[in-house]
Each structure stands twice: as structure tokens, then as C-alpha cells.
Amino acid sequence: MPPRKSSLHTAWLVFAAIVALAVFGQTLYVVQARPQDLVTGAHGMADIISRALPPAYDQFVPNLWPVLETIDLAIFGTVFGVLMAFPLAILAASNVTPARPLYFGARALIGITRAVPDLVWALLFVTAVGLGPFPGALALAVHSVGMLGRLFAEVIEDMDMGPVEALTLTGAGRLQVFTHAVVPGVLPSLLGISLFRFDENLRSSLILGFVGAGGIGFQLLTSMNLFQYQTVSLLLIITFALVACAERVSAYLRSKVT
Amino acid sequence: MNTLYSNADAFALDDSGHTNVEGGRQATVAANSAARTGVRLAVRDLAMRYPNGHTALTNLNLAVNAGEMVVVLGSNGSGKSTFMKCVVGLNRPTNGSIEVAGRDLAQLSGKDLRIGRLPLAIISQNANLVKRRSVLANVCCGTLGRHRTWATALGRIPKSEIESSLGFLDEVGLLHLAHQRAGTLSGGQAQRVAVARALAQRPQVLLADEPVASLDPEAADEVMQLLRRLATDDGLAIVCVLHQPELASRYADRLIGLRRGRMEFDQPASAVSSRQIASLYTSEAA
Numbered sequence: 001m002p003p004r005k006s007s008l009h010t011a012w013l014v015f016a017a018i019v020a021l022a023v024f025g026q027t028l029y030v031v032q033a034r035p036q037d038l039v040t041g042a043h044g045m046a047d048i049i050s051r052a053l054p055p056a057y058d059q060f061v062p063n064l065w066p067v068l069e070t071i072d073l074a075i076f077g078t079v080f081g082v083l084m085a086f087p088l089a090i091l092a093a094s095n096v097t098p099a100r101p102l103y104f105g106a107r108a109l110i111g112i113t114r115a116v117p118d119l120v121w122a123l124l125f126v127t128a129v130g131l132g133p134f135p136g137a138l139a140l141a142v143h144s145v146g147m148l149g150r151l152f153a154e155v156i157e158d159m160d161m162g163p164v165e166a167l168t169l170t171g172a173g174r175l176q177v178f179t180h181a182v183v184p185g186v187l188p189s190l191l192g193i194s195l196f197r198f199d200e201n202l203r204s205s206l207i208l209g210f211v212g213a214g215g216i217g218f219q220l221l222t223s224m225n226l227f228q229y230q231t232v233s234l235l236l237i238i239t240f241a242l243v244a245c246a247e248r249v250s251a252y253l254r255s256k257v258t
Numbered sequence: 259m260n261t262l263y264s265n266a267d268a269f270a271l272d273d274s275g276h277t278n279v280e281g282g283r284q285a286t287v288a289a290n291s292a293a294r295t296g297v298r299l300a301v302r303d304l305a306m307r308y309p310n311g312h313t314a315l316t317n318l319n320l321a322v323n324a325g326e327m328v329v330v331l332g333s334n335g336s337g338k339s340t341f342m343k344c345v346v347g348l349n350r351p352t353n354g355s356i357e358v359a360g361r362d363l364a365q366l367s368g369k370d371l372r373i374g375r376l377p378l379a380i381i382s383q384n385a386n387l388v389k390r391r392s393v394l395a396n397v398c399c400g401t402l403g404r405h406r407t408w409a410t411a412l413g414r415i416p417k418s419e420i421e422s423s424l425g426f427l428d429e430v431g432l433l434h435l436a437h438q439r440a441g442t443l444s445g446g447q448a449q450r451v452a453v454a455r456a457l458a459q460r461p462q463v464l465l466a467d468e469p470v471a472s473l474d475p476e477a478a479d480e481v482m483q484l485l486r487r488l489a490t491d492d493g494l495a496i497v498c499v500l501h502q503p504e505l506a507s508r509y510a511d512r513l514i515g516l517r518r519g520r521m522e523f524d525q526p527a528s529a530v531s532s533r534q535i536a537s538l539y540t541s542e543a544a
Contacts, residue, residue: 162386166452169346170459171376171403175411180399184388 048229055237056230063219067238069133070215073205074246076137078198081144085110086190088145089152096156096164096182110153114146122208136213140201148197155189156182192254199250203243216242297321298495299345299378299463304354304364306340306519314340315519318354322463327489327496329506329527332516333539338499341516342467345497346380347371358463376403379456383468385448389441393432393451396440397423400458419458426454430484446477453484464488466498470505478502482509503535 027033091097091106118139125135163181172180209217216235223231304318315337322328332338343349345356347363356363359377366374379400387396401419402410410416415423427433430450435443440451449469456464466485470478486509488494500506506513506527513530515522515538523534 160386160389162382162384163388166380166382166386166455167399167402169375169380170400170455171372172399173402173406173411175408176402176406179411179413180391180395180402181388184390188390 052229052233054230055234056228057234059231059234060238063216063235063238066209066214066216066219067242070202070205070209070217070242073133073137073140073208073213073215074198074202077140077144077201077205078194080137080141081148081197081201082190082194084141084145085148085152088149089156092149092153093156095159095161096178106149106153110146110149112146113142114150116143116146118143118204119207119211122211122213126212131212131214133214136205136208136215139208139213140204143204144197144201147200148193151193152186152190155186155193159185195250195254199246202246206239206243296324298324298358299497300355300357301345302355302357304341304344304356305352306337306344306349307352313519315344315351318519318521320514320521320524322495322497324462324495325489325493326511327486327498327509328512328514329510330497330499330514330516331501331503331506331535331538335518336516336538337519338516339467340519342380342465342497342499345465346378347375372403376459377462378465379459379461379463380465380467381449381452381456381469382466383471385445385452387440387443387448387451387455389439391440392437393427393440393443394420394423394436396451397427397454397458400426400455403459423454423458426457427451429457430454444477445473446480449473449477449481450484453481453488457488461494463495463497466496468499468501471501478505485509503532507535 088106088110091102092110094103097103097106121139121142122136125138129135129138159182163185164177167177167181205213205215206217206220209215209219210221212218216239220232220235220239223229223235299320299322301318301320304315304320305313306315307313318337318341320328330338330341340349344351345363347366350367351364354364358374361374363371363374363378387393388399398415398420401415401423405416405419424433424436427436430453432447432450432454435447435451440448443451452469453464464485469485470481473481482505485496485498489496489511498506498510507530510527512524513527513535514524515530515534517538522538523530
């Protein structure tokens, strides 16, 4: 018969629960949580909502271009990210990397591009190339390189090495082994990750507009600054539709490739 | 019998060390009868000591003829895997020679080893197929060593090789599954596809490292029958590591017993007693 759990074990559980409560408790203090303000501020929120309704549907057509900009920001960022991340991931995967220095170099590059948030990249690129969608697209692309590079490398590292070894022993060359065993082995996972990244990039591109990187985000910021709340509500509806569509399309395509 | 593949000198190396497939085929026709005799794999005084001082193999001598199927038996740690790794060049032996098609693989490395190893095909416990590719595409991979070009790297396999790959699939009885995804095959079918991929390499020697270890008895029997047929009908020299003495006795021409890295016996299968086999699996302390 297995031994019963000791009272020491129970004491540890109680201690862990107290620590968890204490951690959560201090967050309430640090974030200056004031639930009562939500109640007293309800009037202000109701006022904004009443001013935002009905949505300014006449602004739909003029905002189609920013919608396209937002979608294209996500497509550019994802495609460029994938194109850059794939070779980097091969160098950064310990099981297929051609040389250790390249492995460390690729890992460092992936780490830097991933650690700096896309918003910060956007600010940097706005400074470099000016306002508009291009700095946003560059920001998404560079940040995607880091995010995709790491995930791609992990997929490659986790792949079944059996076929790779089998083909190597048949006398196939490195490139042949790569195209005939590595690529077919990891491609579905890489496509799935890329589609998921597109979905994330679309949502990020909305935020990037707030720092002048074009798209719906920029329109949203402008409308809010001009107190055009009916336009804001229309833009929010468009945003919701865009994000929902991207999620569904991405999920559908992922289910087809994996 | 299907003679789509001929094991004898089906590849030939020109002076520059490149594979000359067409020349090899012509030579094959002329040398077909001669190919069915003679030593295909000769291992002499093979010894292997790991850097940590462990001696895995001691003075192993072995010759496998064309058309012969030799089964290596032994308990875990007896040196079977080290022996196989030495033969395929994954381990460099500390002493001895491994001669295949007139070249000593133990002395080769890099590109020379890759070329020297071409007459040697290996199948292992796992079929190691690329699961998302078709059965035929997997078999065609066996031809890549002879066609190291950009075109084949990008997936353009010569038509003649595709046709011969279909022939090998026919030979292992799976032609009807040629266009099916490899991931959908049963364990036995996958192993037979691995055999077809090995045949596509046009080897003289086929090494099988526990090829039926993960198969049910029926599938194991099918794979062993196939290997037996390849030796008898096609003149392939087969070295097979097995953990099933009864399968070994049924299908092998010769049995080799390994114990603690030494060869305990090398005799015709019919001459090996069950006591000899049992002694391989008895611990020293017993």
C-alpha cells in the first residue's frame, strides 16, 4: 500500500497557497486597483457610448484603403518574416546547423529581434523612414523574424531524425537530405506557425497605427483625437470583423496543412 | 522473377570517383552470372575500443558471399550494434579492415567513404520513411546517392529511376501502394518500403539491423521471407542482426554468435544447436 501523504506535504500546500495569495494581493496595490472608480466612471462610459452610436457608416468606403493597408502590413510582415526566419532557423537548430559559430550567431539575432517589441521597432523605423505603412511593415517583419525563427528552430530540432540518417546512409548529399527529408518533415508545422503569425501580425498592425505606422490603427487614433466617436465605433466594428475573419481563415488553413 | 534490379556492380566508379550508372548497367549484364558468386563483404580482424576504454569488438573475422544470408545473434551489449556501425562507417574501428566491392571502408572518410559505402544498403528497426511523402517518393530517395545534382535535390528524379523504383516496389509486393502516403502504412508495409528504398540504391550488400524488432510475428515473417528471397533470387549478400533465434534458424544460411565482442560461433544455421544459442544469452554470473 502506498504511504499516505504526510502532514508536511499538507503544510507545504497551505504555505504555497498563502504565497500565491500574497503575490496577487501585492498586484492590487501596485496597479492601484480602484474598483469603485469603475462604478463612478460608468456615467462617462455611457456618455461615450451614446456619442459613438450610431456608427458613422458613411465612413466605411473612405476607410477601405486603411483596411487594405492593415491587411497588407500583416501579409508583408509575415512573408518577409518567414523568408528571413527559415534560413536563420536552419542555422539556429542544433541538429542541422552546419557550424557552431553560425548557430550562436543565428540564436543571438533571433533573440534580439524577438526581445524588442514590434511597437519599439515601429518607433525606430518611423524615425528612420518617416510616417506611413512602410515602417509598420518593417517593424512587423523584423519582430516576426525573431518569433518565427525561434519556433521554426524548435520544430526542426524536434523533428524525427530517422529519415535524415537513413538518407545520409544511402549516400545522398546534404542538400538532397535537406530537401527530401528535412523539408517534408517540418513543412506542415512551419506553415501552421506562419499562418498563426499572420493572425498575430494583423492584430499587431492595428496597434502599430497608433505610433504613425498607417492602417486602421492610425485612423482610430486620428478619430479619437478629433472626438469623432461615431467613426471610432465604425472602425472598431471593422477591426472586430477583420480579426475574427483572420482567425477563422488562419485556423481553417492550419487545419488543412497540419 | 523480377530482374528490374541487379545487385552486381550496378554502379561503377569512373576515374574521377564519380558514379557511372549507365556503364554500371552494361557491366551488370555482362557480369551477371559472375555476380552471384564471390565474397561481397569481408571483415578482417575487426576490433573496436571506445575512448572510455571499453572493448566492444575483438578480432572479428567474417566473409559474406553473394546470395548468402547471415544472421548475427547476441544479447544486448554483445557488440552487434557496434559491429553494424563499424561496417557502415558510423564508428571507425581501432583495428581491422572492412572490404566492400574491393575498397576498405575502415580506411575511408568523407567523400571517399560516401562513395565507398554506395554498394552497402542499410535497413534498421524503424523504417525511417518520410511520412508525408508518397511511398514511391521514399523509394526514389534510394537513388539520390547516384545522382548528386541540383535537379534531384529539387525533386526531379530521372524517369528511368522512377520506373526502376516502381519495379522495386513490385518486388516487395507493394506496387499498388506507390502513390499512398508513407505515414498511412502498417509497420510491416513500411519496413518493406524501406527494403525497396535500399534496393533502389542497387547494393551488393544489405545490412539489416533488427529489421523485425517492432513488427508482429506475421509481418516479421513477411519481411524475413522477403530478405531470404532477395538473397536467393537476386544474389544479394545479407547481414541481419536479430533478437529472434527461431527466425534466424529458419531463414539464415549461417549464424554468427557474438558474446562480449567476441565471435562464439560462425556456422551453418542447421549446425548450430539451441544450447549454443542459449549460451549467448546467459549472463556471466549465471
